Structures are given as C-alpha cells and as structure tokens.
Amino acid sequence: xxxxxxxxxxxxxxxxxxxxxxxxxxxxxxxxxxxxxxxxxxxxxxxxxxxxxxxxxxxxxxxxxxxxxxxxxxxxxxxxxxxxxxxxxxxxxxxxxxxxxxxxxxxxxxxxxxxxxxxxxxxxxxxxxxxxxxxxxxxxxxxxxxxxxxxxxxxxxxxxxxxxxxxxxxxxxxxxxxxxxxxxxxxxxxxxxxxxxxxxxxxxxxxxxxxxxxxxxxxxxxxxxxxxxxxxxxxxxx
Amino acid sequence: xxxxxxxxxxxxxxxxxxxxxxxxxxxxxxxxxxxxxxxxxxxxxxxxxxxxxxxxxxxxxxxxxxxxxxxxxxxxxxxxxxxxxxxxxxxxxxxxxxxxxxxxxxxxxxxxxxxxxxxxxxxxxxxxxxxxxxxxxxxxxxxxxxxxxxxxxxxxxxxxxxxxxxxxxxxxxxxxxxxxxxxxxxxxxxxxxxxxxxxxxxxxxxxxxxxxxxxxxxxxxxxxxxxxxxxxxxxxxx
DNA sequence: CTTGACATCGAACAGCAGTTCGCATATACT
DNA sequence: AGTATATGCGAACTGCTGTTCGATGTCAAG
Numbered sequence: 001x002x003x004x005x006x007x008x009x010x011x012x013x014x015x016x017x018x019x020x021x022x023x024x025x026x027x028x029x030x031x032x033x034x035x036x037x038x039x040x041x042x043x044x045x046x047x048x049x050x051x052x053x054x055x056x057x058x059x060x061x062x063x064x065x066x067x068x069x070x071x072x073x074x075x076x077x078x079x080x081x082x083x084x085x086x087x088x089x090x091x092x093x094x095x096x097x098x099x100x101x102x103x104x105x106x107x108x109x110x111x112x113x114x115x116x117x118x119x120x121x122x123x124x125x126x127x128x129x130x131x132x133x134x135x136x137x138x139x140x141x142x143x144x145x146x147x148x149x150x151x152x153x154x155x156x157x158x159x160x161x162x163x164x165x166x167x168x169x170x171x172x173x174x175x176x177x178x179x180x181x182x183x184x185x186x187x188x189x190x191x192x193x194x195x196x197x198x199x200x201x202x203x204x205x206x207x208x209x210x211x212x213x214x215x216x217x218x219x220x221x222x223x224x225x226x227x228x229x230x231x232x233x234x235x236x237x238x
Numbered sequence: 239x240x241x242x243x244x245x246x247x248x249x250x251x252x253x254x255x256x257x258x259x260x261x262x263x264x265x266x267x268x269x270x271x272x273x274x275x276x277x278x279x280x281x282x283x284x285x286x287x288x289x290x291x292x293x294x295x296x297x298x299x300x301x302x303x304x305x306x307x308x309x310x311x312x313x314x315x316x317x318x319x320x321x322x323x324x325x326x327x328x329x330x331x332x333x334x335x336x337x338x339x340x341x342x343x344x345x346x347x348x349x350x351x352x353x354x355x356x357x358x359x360x361x362x363x364x365x366x367x368x369x370x371x372x373x374x375x376x377x378x379x380x381x382x383x384x385x386x387x388x389x390x391x392x393x394x395x396x397x398x399x400x401x402x403x404x405x406x407x408x409x410x411x412x413x414x415x416x417x418x419x420x421x422x423x424x425x426x427x428x429x430x431x432x433x434x435x436x437x438x439x440x441x442x443x444x445x446x447x448x449x450x451x452x453x454x455x456x457x458x459x460x461x462x463x464x465x466x467x468x469x470x471x472x473x474x475x476x
Numbered sequence: 477c478t479t480g481a482c483a484t485c486g487a488a489c490a491g492c493a494g495t496t497c498g499c500a501t502a503t504a505c506t
Numbered sequence: 507a508g509t510a511t512a513t514g515c516g517a518a519c520t521g522c523t524g525t526t527c528g529a530t531g532t533c534a535a536g
C-alpha cells in the first residue's frame with residue numbers, strides 16, 4: 001500500500017503541497033523561524049489563508065510536518081522529501097538539503113584587526129550591502145553544520161606555504177580547540193586582532209606559526225589566545 | 239582592553255537576561271520555533287512585555303541574538319552561552335535565490351592517466367550522473383558565461399608555487415588561446431594527456447612551465463599543443 | 477540633594493495570525 | 507445526470523503579538 005521511498009511519497013503530493021513544503025524549508029533556513037500561513041500563501045500564490053491551512057493539515061496527516069494548534073508559526077518539518085537522507089524526526093536535523101547550496105557569511109578580513117562588527121540585519125529578504133555572502137555547495141562542507149561555518153578574506157601572505165594567498169577566501173568552522181599543526185583563526189586580545197596561523201601548544205605558551213619561511217612565529221600566553229575557528233577550505237578567483 | 243571570554247561576557251548579563259537566553263534556547267529546542275515576548279515573560283516571571291522587549295534589545299546589542307522587527311517569534315540565537323566562541327556577530331542566512339547559483343561540471347582529473355574529454359559546446363541540461371557537479375555562486379564567475387566554465391580536479395603537485403595543490407578543484411573557462419604566463423589546461427596529443435601548466439609561446443616551440451621549482455618545463459611543438467581552458471579560480475577543502 | 481542612567485511596570489494600540497464557515501469549482505465514479 | 511470527494515475562495519471572528527509611551531523605582535556620581 002504505502003511506498004516507503006520518500007521520493008515516491010513526495011511525488012504523490014500536489015504541486016501546491018510541494019511548493020508549500022519547499023517554501024517552509026527555505027524560509028526556516030533563511031529566517032530561523034517558520035513562516036505564517038499568510039506568508040506561505042503569498043509565496044505560493046494561494047489566495048486564501050484557509051487553503052493554506054487546509055494543505056498544511058493534509059501535509060500533517062501525511063506525516064510531513066507537525067503543527068502546534070493556535071500558535072503563530074507553529075510548524076515543524078518532520079522528514080526529508082528526497083531519498084538518501086535519514087528519515088529522522090529529531091528536531092534540528094530537519095533543515096538538511098533544503099538546497100544543495102548554502103550561504104555563509106563573510107564576516108571580515110583576517111590579519112587586519114578585529115573582524116568587522118556587523119550591524120543588525122532586520123531587513124527580511126534584503127541583503128545588507130556591507131556584508132558579503134558567499135555561496136558554496138553543501139557537499140563541500142562534508143557534513144559540517146552550516147551554522148558553524150563562516151568565511152574570511154585573507155590579508156597578507158603569512159600562509160603562503162599553506163597555499164593560502166593574499167585575497168583568498170578561507171572557509172572556517174567555529175571551534176574553540178584544535179590539534180597541533182592545524183590552521184586556525186585566533187583572536188589575540190592583547191593585540192586586538194585576529195590572525196590566521198598554524199597552532200602549536202607548547203605548554204606554557206602557544207606558538208602561532210606562519211606558513212611563510214620569511215616570517216617569525218608569534219608566541220602568546222594561552223590566556224591571550226582564543227581560537228575562533230579552524231580552516232575547512234580555501235577559495236580563490238584569479 | 240575588554241575581556242573577550244564569552245563565559246565572562248555571559249556573566250556580565252543580568253540574571254534576567256541569562257534566564258531569557260536560557261529559556262529561548264530551551265523553547266526552540268523543545269518546540270522548534272522561537273517564543274513570543276509574552277511567552278518569555280511568563281516563563282521568566284516578567285510582568286510587562288515591554289521589559290522583555292527591553293532586555294531582548296539589550297541582548298541583541300550584545301550580539302547574543304538577532305530579531306526580525308515586527309515579526310512574531312522573530313528571534314534567532316547567535317552564539318552559545320558558554321565556552322569560547324568568536325565574539326563576531328553572525329549574519330542570519332537569508333532567503334536563498336537559487337538563480338544565483340550555477341552548476342558547472344567537474345569533468346575529470348587533470349594530469350591523470352586518462353585523457354580528459356571536454357563536452358561539446360554546450361554542456362546542456364543533463365549531466366552524466368558519474369560526473370561530479372560543482373555548484374558555485376554566479377557572482378564568483380564575475381560575468382564569465384556559465385556555459386564556458388568547467389572544473390577539474392588537480393592531480394600532482396606541479397603547480398604548487400601557484401598555490402594549487404594535489405586534490406584541488408580548478409575552475410576553468412574554455413578558450414583556445416591565451417597570453418604568456420597564464421595558467422591553462424592543455425591537451426597534448428603526443429602524450430595523450432591533459433596537463434595544467436603556465437603557458438609561454440617561444441615561437442618555434444611552446445614552453446609549458448610547471449610552477450614547481452623541482453620540475454622541468456615541457457617543450458612541445460605548437461601543433462601538438464591544444465589549449466583547452468584558462469584557470470579562473472581554485473577551491474580546496476582540507 | 478540633584479541629576480541622569482538604568483530597569484521596571486502597566487496600559488493601550490494597531491496590525492497579525494489561526495480558525496471557522498458558507499459557498500464555489502473540478503474530477504471521478506455510479 | 508447525479509453524487510461524493512477533494513480542493514479552492516473570501517470573509518469574518520477572536521485572540522495574539524510587537525511596539526510605544528508615560529510613570530515609577532533604584533542607585534551611583536556630581
């Protein structure tokens with residue numbers, strides 16, 4: 001009776017229901033909270049809120065989502081729409097593969113002073129013109145949580161031997177620890193700057209090693225060295 | 239100089255603000271969407287919605303969360319309350335415009351045993367399922383026609399001084415000519431292979447220069463050297 | 477004591493949001 | 507044709523939600 005292949009199940013939905021499901025997923029990923037009935041209606045060209053409500057209940061009956069009655073934005077997505085994904089019902093994992101492309105914020109330049117403090121972004125669908133956003137394929141992250149990823153533009157040639165040049169975009173994952181030799185962005189409170197270096201814990205001090213034979217390492221006290229993220233990748237357009 | 243330790247920063251918050259932050263996190267985890275101002279107030283024993291609003295704005299100024307103005311449940315948490323995290327403010331991921339993403343085929347490995355065959359003039363709508371597809375932002379191409387772009391995975395370290403390592407993905411534009419010194423993929427009929435080198439026209443011969451001091455250039459007759467594409471960029475995930 | 481910054485409270489307002497209901501349309505089946 | 511089912515529309519209702527404003531209390535600095 002029931003085919004358990006998510007792809008097949010997904011195809012049994014009406015175009016409208018697919019559009020609703022897709023929109024909800026994109027909306028949650030973009031805004032961090034679920035849309036209202038009317039927001040869904042506008043996005044999917046549905047004139048009446050009752051029709052959105054009707055289709056949401058259909059999707060609920062089909063197990064695609066949950067609703068909290070009489071609460072605004074009370075929608076939770078329950079399972080992926082395409083095959084090859086875990087049919088988990090856990091909260092928090094439901095955003096994967098909304099699109100195969102993720103946007104990560106480029107929050108400043110490294111080795112330039114502190115990363116730029118960004119103004120509040122209450123603009124809804126509009127991008128803050130001062131903030132670069134770079135798009136990469138989700139596959140490139142190889143499972144790393146998108147929300148932990150950000151990007152920096154490299155300034156200087158201190159990591160030239162690690163094949164990271166001035167102007168390159170480095171993609172980082174937020175983390176507070178690392179192993180010796182890994183490339184990390186570190187915040188140095190004493191200097192008021194963030195820098196990209198190879199990290200070595202020498203017990204009483206931290207050695208931050210440039211990957212450039214002409215440059216000397218920086219030594220800092222562990223209390224004055226806060227790891228901000230580890231380098232996941234590099235991008236360069238010549 | 240201010241202390242940037244988030245644990246310390248967290249301790250500077252008032253008890254009320256800590257309670258609010260904790261409640262929001264628990265609420266989102268439990269219900270899948272953020273709470274309203276009044277829900278926060280009830281949970282944290284705050285009599286007036288304006289007080290909740292006031293403290294939420296304080297938390298926003300401190301970089302703990304983001305708010306979408308005039309939208310119900312428009313709260314996004316930005317960073318955990320404990321353990322060292324970068325004190326940088328994130329940008330919320332915005333509604334994705336899939337049209338800004340282009341798919342380019344990764345058609346093989348360069349400097350590999352098997353010769354690389356380029357697809358026809360248009361890669362078309364279909365992609366061979368065995369061919370990897372790389373998705374990048376259209377912006378990265380800076381105006382170059384998408385249909386002329388493809389990608390190759392680099393094998394070998396012959397371009398190490400050009401900051402291109404084994405395993406990197408190079409993005410190329412199809413073209414048959416180039417200027418001296420540019421990095422190009424060239425098809426060498428005599429050798430039956432495609433290689434990535436710096437191109438120099440020396441009149442009677444073509445010099446294909448590795449960017450690796452330990453490797454000698456390749457000299458070929460102009461008739462046995464067919465330029466396939468010019469390097470536009472490099473991507474690497476470590 | 478006065479001042480000002482900070483935090484809180486209560487109340488009100490305008491618009492938002494989920495729900496419900498009557499009615500219309502389309503399709504499949506009898 | 508007639509009926510049942512599924513889907514869609516518009517309107518209205520009621521409660522919810524973010525915002526704003528004036529007033530009050532606290533406390534440290536001048």
